[in-house]
Amino acid sequence: MTRDVTSVSPEDTVRRAAQLMKELDIGAVPVCDGPKLVGMLTDRDITIRSSAEGQAPETTRVGDVMSTEVRTCYATQSVEEVLAEMGDEQIRRVPVVDQQSHSLVGIVSLGDIATKHAATTDKALGEISAPGA
Structure with missing residues (x-):
């Protein structure tokens, strides 16, 4: 997982979030209220x-x-x-949270897993990429 994750607040504007996504070359950003x-x-x-x-x-808030x-x-x-959860839900990124506080501690992506566990990603990739119902 990636531990140093940049997040936005629900009070930030959509423009601010989009600029951050462009700057970091990412397609998704966690939204946090404090931690x-x-x-x-x-x-x-x-x-x-x-x-x-x-x-x-x-003027549009991220929270909206x-x-x-x-x-x-x-x-x-x-x-x-x-990977099973990612396949079931057809998602490519999953935030990692602390079990007790539910605060954000990282994010894991299909790419993170693929680079370290290539043998286990084939089935999940097929499930994630399958056309939705």
């Missing part, structure tokens, strides 16, 4: 929930367009468990 994970904001969230609705990025139902994992979980 606690409260959502994820993806480039798709910005496009579908903000831009397509004609909302102004300078972020995804709030976020699948998370714990640092103690096995790679196989996390």
Whole structure:
């Protein structure tokens, strides 16, 4: 997992989040209220929930367009468990939270796993990439 994760606040503007995503060359950013994970904001969230609705990025808050139902994992979980969840939910990134406080401690991506556990990613990649129902 990547431990040094940049996040945004629900009070930040969509423009600020988009600029950060551009600067870091990422397509998703965790949304935290203090240390606690409260959502994820993806480039798709910005496009579908903000831009397509004609909302102004300078005034629209991240909290208004972020995804709030976020699948998370714990640092103690096995790679196989996390990959199974990623495959079941067709997601490529999973925030890693502390078991007690639920504060953000990192993020794991399919790319992270693929570079270190190539043999275990084949099935998950097929499930994640399968067309949705």
